Amino acid sequence: MATGMLHSHYLFVVLFTLIYLIKTILLLSDRDELLEKFKKKTKVLEIIVSFGFLATGVFLMFQMPHIPTLMYVKIGLVVLSIPLAVVGYKKKNKVLATLSFFLIVVSFGIAQKVKKEKAGGTILAMSGKEIFEEKCTLCHGGDGKLGMSGSKDLSVTQLDHAGIVTIVTVGKNTMASYKSTLSAEQIEAVASYIETDIKGK
Ligand code: HEC
Structure with missing residues (x-):
């Protein structure tokens, strides 16, 4: 929209x-x-x-x-x-x-x-899909299933939207925190992308 x-x-x-x-x-x-x-x-x-x-x-x-x-x-x-x-x-x-x-x-x-x-900062500049492809596929793969360096398979994640947002914001074990590289809106966008296009696929 x-x-x-x-x-x-x-x-x-x-x-x-x-x-x-x-x-x-x-x-x-x-x-x-x-x-x-x-x-x-x-x-x-x-x-x-x-x-x-x-x-x-x-x-x-x-x-x-x-x-x-x-x-x-x-x-x-x-x-x-x-x-x-x-x-x-x-x-x-x-x-x-x-x-x-x-x-x-x-x-x-x-x-x-x-x-x-704002190239690093606005929902308009970058969609959740683009952010995912640029920042997350290295470990998670394009479909979320790659599992590099012990990363979880995102297609079977049990996390809800808030849970995904939290992990991406604060990080977990080998997964870094994205608080300083992504804005809150970008994290929201990438979490929504995982929910609609990766989870359960
Ligand atoms: C350096 C590799 C790496 C990158 C890059 C990475 N992750 Fe992760 N991710 C991990 C690892 C490792 C875990 C498992 C953490 C744990 O539970 O110990 C994980 C877990 C997750 C989880 C939790 C899944 C679950 O069901 O517990 C989500 C959601 C997630 N990553 C999203 C992302 C997103 C979104 C990005 C891009 C912004 C991203 N990750 C980038 C390594 C990575």
Whole structure:
């Protein structure tokens, strides 16, 4: 669900930026007539795209376990760019319009940076399956049955969700604790993956 949302958010952002890029180019190159035509043609599309962009953005924000400071900067820039764009394109003020476009692009860059910083930290960046494949298959194998270095067969584990979360968080014997390498959300995700895709299979 969250991944689908993320993809729609990207799609909306790309469309939104594209519309603005074209508008900015037309404005800067004094193609007033074309700009008016383009504005008319894309009016409805723009409303849909802007709404989708904001709605998916807000939805995703509420999915985040904690909102990084940079995210606020990003939202601030997007919010600031809207009145600038409205005034800029209406009054055909090149400076304001360009500034507005620039803010959108910068906030795009910030979003990428937030994503990179959180690469080790968010449910959106990595699914339970991906975490399992990267961190756990060495000992447990892709199907949980490998049993390397005395590890338990996860397909027959008697542990419930909370039990799995505890073992992964604090570790047990040769299995290290993942408290410092995985976030609480990632541990939740990997535990859910074991429950749905490995246990009893
Ligand atoms: C270095 C090898 C190793 C890695 C890597 C490893 N484990 Fe383990 N795991 C073990 C061992 C050994 C045990 C058995 C511990 C014991 O009971 O003595 C175990 C036990 C478990 C158990 C308890 C099973 C049961 O029924 O008691 C779970 C759940 C588990 N591991 C999940 C994971 C997850 C999730 C990961 C990846 C984040 C992971 N393990 C990575 C070695 C490993």
